[in-house]
Amino acid sequence: MLGSRRSRDVVTCIACGESVDRTDAREYDKHGDRWNRRDKEFEYLCKPCHRDLTHQPRSGLEDTLDDAGAGELDQARFLQQYHDLVRGRDSPK
Numbered sequence: 001m002l003g004s005r006r007s008r009d010v011v012t013c014i015a016c017g018e019s020v021d022r023t024d025a026r027e028y029d030k031h032g033d034r035w036n037r038r039d040k041e042f043e044y045l046c047k048p049c050h051r052d053l054t055h056q057p058r059s060g061l062e063d064t065l066d067d068a069g070a071g072e073l074d075q076a077r078f079l080q081q082y083h084d085l086v087r088g089r090d091s092p093k
């Protein structure tokens, strides 16, 4: 473990919850824009989780999650909202 390296900057991987040294972690910006650093707080992934990350475009995903009430509604209501939003977007009337 990292016990011998006290007082180092340690971050938590958002995917697996592992504590990793900041220098061994990868920054993750949930908006997919790591180049704009203003007023931002990055999250972190450990290297194995970063490798597993899909690098496909995910445009609109965060907005959809926000609109669906992620983190605010209970899971059942969130999933229902998310489902409705995605369905509505994929099947134009």
Ligand SMILES: [Zn+2]
Pocket (backbone or CB within 6 Å): 013, 014, 015, 016, 017, 018, 045, 046, 047, 048, 049, 050
């Ligand atoms: Zn991880």
